[in-house]
Amino acid sequence: MSPTRTKKTRLPSGEPSFRFQGTDGIRREVKPASSPEFQGLSPQQVFLERQFLTEEFMELYAWAGVTLWSGSSLRRAPFAVAWDPRDPEGRYTEAVIRGVCKAGADAWVLGRAPTPAVPIFVVQAGAGGGFMVTASHNPKDQNGIKTFCPFRGMKLLPDNDRQLSRLILKTNFETLRNLPETGARIDRSEEARECFFRFSLDPENSWIEDPAGLGNLILVVDPAHGSLAGIAAEVFRRAGFGRVIEVNASTGGNVNQNSGVADLEGHRLITPAMAGPHGPFHRHEAVRTLFELGAKNRDAVRAGKSRVSGAVFDADGDRFYRLEYDALSGGIRILSGDETASLQARYRMARHPKRYRGAAYLNTVESDLNAACAARDLGLTPVLTPVGDKWILLRTIFLDLQNRARRARRALTGKIPASLEQAFSGGAPPKDRPVLDVFELEKREKALTRAIQRAGLALDEDSSFFAVGSEETGHNITPGKLIRSDGTPATVYCGNGLKSALNTFVASQFLLGQAEGQSYFTKLAQPFPPGFKKTYYVYYVRKELFFRDSAVWRQVRKTLGVAARRRGLALKARRFPEDPDMLYLSVGRLKKDEGALFVRNSGTENKIGINLRGDTRDAAALRSLAEPVIRLLLSILKDTANHFYRLELDLLSQVAAGPVPENRLVLDPHGGPRVLAEMVRQGLIESAPQGYRLTTLGTWYIKSSCKS
Known part of the structure; x- marks a missing residue:
């Protein structure tokens, strides 16, 4: 029996626009489905009425996601499943794998991995999609699911969220509970790990041209007891950083506790007193370690011979903040997503001015208004989006389609046939309504690709239309290059804390490598005149x-x-x-x-x-x-x-x-x-x-x- 042919859960308030998801998938406090207070309630009712996420809801969510994405196809493509270490018993990760297999798809089990590793592996290996089990920067008592699509590794858009929510609401979990697992569980954790290392260390992605240029960096790495534990530090070592010290690397479930980026939000400077017994950072080990290393190396830092820096992430590894010990003031400077993105943009224009002149600099409404002004002064084109890296991704895809259509028009001589012109015009975002459906976006790209092929054109991969995408919270996006398993090149756009960290350190070493004293610390922490930001x-x-x-x-x-x-x-x-x-x-x-x-x-x-x-x-x-x-x-x-x-x-x-x-x-x-x-x-x-x-x-x- 199909799980959808039984009793439905009533749509909340009768709203056709209802969706379970927030900015990025589902996220909520977790509690076992066997808890006495949930007796007699469906997983949907527990989520909506009691505000808790159970393993039953996560199984249902994964089953519905695979079912929705696969449509009526009898042979369903495999789905990748990864997680951060907040669930050491595996109750919730196991539920997601179970949901994938009950939907008839093989579950490619990637194990503990950072969020960006999922879309990278989905695109590289040709999966049907991917699930990341995480609540990101949220406390350890919460969990959730981020979903990635096979098309460009995109995240779900609101129309897809609503489709998925409707399917979940009309599904009876009791029927789903008894379904057999017809998909297989396949361990691809080592392949995914190597793929992520390869991607991260590729000079085209890391921007590292000469590893020796990073040799004077003393780097404290804080993976927030999360997915990047043991991974980020190893990448930095292989990349050529002089000395790498990892803290907050245990993976027993205490994600983001006294660690990570969340505690840094809203701060620009940490004084020694703020790390003292009564300060807000007295338990933040990365901050305390930076002060200790800074004091030991103060003379070398003051002379510009060494840099004492921090790379701080969140539990699932898609956010990055940079810390910098200031040997003159004795404090620690904090660089949020705005500052790191601005440094990356300056590097782009200093290194390749002709290539990126006029390229897009995307940021969200949360960013400092002066960040966009500085990007415009560099010769970039600022574009403002709502909060959420999926809106940066969506705008980037449309910019890509418009860029391809523009290049195709330039390559053609004579009058362009109406059928081709119609396909070329489909690359522009509609003026009357936003595209909120990944399926529609994929159709537009396929139509454009067919039109270019009909015209007898072969266009190389080109991402020069896009310089940097940024969220103030540390989700930075720059084009990432990889080779698919079939040998074809691909470009992925996803929030990637480790890539952003590598790019930021390369940018600052290139732009400020010879700077000393106050000049260095000011230009690093304030790559644009800071405005007023308060939340x-x-x-x-x-x-x-x-x-x-x-x-x-x-x-x-x-x-x-x-x-x-x-x-x-x-x-x-x-x-x-x-x-x-x-x-x-x-x-x-x-x-x-x-x-x-x-x-x-x-x-x-x-x-x-x-x-x-x-x-x-x-x-x-x-x-x-x-x-x-x-x-x-x-x-x-x-x-x-x-x-x-x-x-x-x-x-x-x-x-x-x-x-x-x-x-x-x-x-x-x-x-x-x-x-x-x-x-x-x-x-x-x-x-x-x-x-x-x-x-x-x-x-x-x-x-x-x-x-x-």
Whole structure:
């Protein structure tokens, strides 16, 4: 019996646009399906009503993904499955493999591997798709699935998410539970590992022309107890880095704990005090190790003879931040995705100015506004996208199609037949609506390829139309070259923390190799004049209440309008069709340039963000817009039924009377440390020498909660 011919799970709110996925696949706190509180509930109901991800839902998700992608084909192409080490017992990874095999496809088991290794291997080996079992930078109590398609290793787009969600909703898991595994399990972990090493060390991908140029680098590698443990450090050693020290390399499940990029977000400089007993980085081993190595090598670093740097990743290895010990100030500089991408762009234009003149520099709305201005000054073409590297990937594919069509037109003489012109025009993104379906994108590329072949043309691979793609959070994308198993060349575009790290170090050595003292540290950490960036978060919220034109969405818009009028500022809305629920406003009448403010649900965590971008001289004005919105969202959007919300209230009550040292706080063993860290990120509490204490916002929040 087909699993889809039985009882359906009701579509939430009857919304035809509903999808389980966020920015990048599914992600949620995990709990075994056998938990007593889930008795009598389907995996779909547990996910939607109890907000937990079970191994049954992951099996169902994998089964549905293979079924959707394979269509009616009886012979189903194999699917690759990899994971980060947050699930040492294998409960959830085993469920995904089981789902693939029950769908009739062979499961190529890649084992522990970084996320970019999945699309690279899918394209190289010709798989039917791939699943990465991870919750990325999220805490270890969460897990999820990222899905990669056979077409260019692309991630699912929203229309595909909706198709997959509908199939999941109408499937009865009890029927799926009893299906046999007709696909085989095939261990391809060693092949995938070697493929990733080969890809990473290929000079065309690493940009390394002379390994000797990296010999003065002392590098601390932090894989965040994740997928790159033992891999990134080995790649850096083979690449020629002078000395490589790996920290946070255990893989027993404590991913991202006191490690990784997430703790670095929002910071530009770490002082020694910040790594001290009461500082936010006192447990971050990569930071502490950098300070130790910096102190030992301070004279050599000050003279420019050595560099003490850090390569910090997240658990699944698709994000990268660079750390740099500043021998003059004694602090550690932090380079986010904006700074690393800018260095890469400068290297592109310094090394190959003719090739990349006018090429695209893509970044998202989260980036510093000055990053795009600097790219334009270099001679690149800035392109702004919504949050999520899949939007950079989508725009890149369209740029590729347009580039191929343009080259084909130039190669043809005389009038171009209408049939060819129609196919060439299909490479441009539609003006009336965005393409949100990978299947449609693939059809457009195939039509263009057939048209080029009919015209008798043979075009070489060319990626000069695209310089760099960047997310401020550290997802950087540059073209990656590989050879498929059939011997044909291919270009892949995917967020790849290790590639970004290699490219960034090559760029800085080339651009600043001879620089000394303050000149080096300033030009490295500030490759463009930094603007103002600030993001405020509210955690444990009912995200489903914030969408375009909802009551909450309109209330936020009204609150911002009132605040803007009080300051004499002008707001202008901009709609991104790919992310229609984001409230994005350009802010005018500022002291300097135009600024931006946007409010959006996180697609990866249970939080909503108020994001400010602009000139540093306009920071106060932009903050004044955000403050009433923060208080509004704290008042109306908190999910009072959420377990972590209740833990938050408990911790607030513990510090309400005055500072409390951490060792005297009563923390829930499962969620307490996480909630404590997220309360600091919300700005409700702060660490002081006497212990954790309420902030002004935290004091207001407690008083307003008591009134309500």
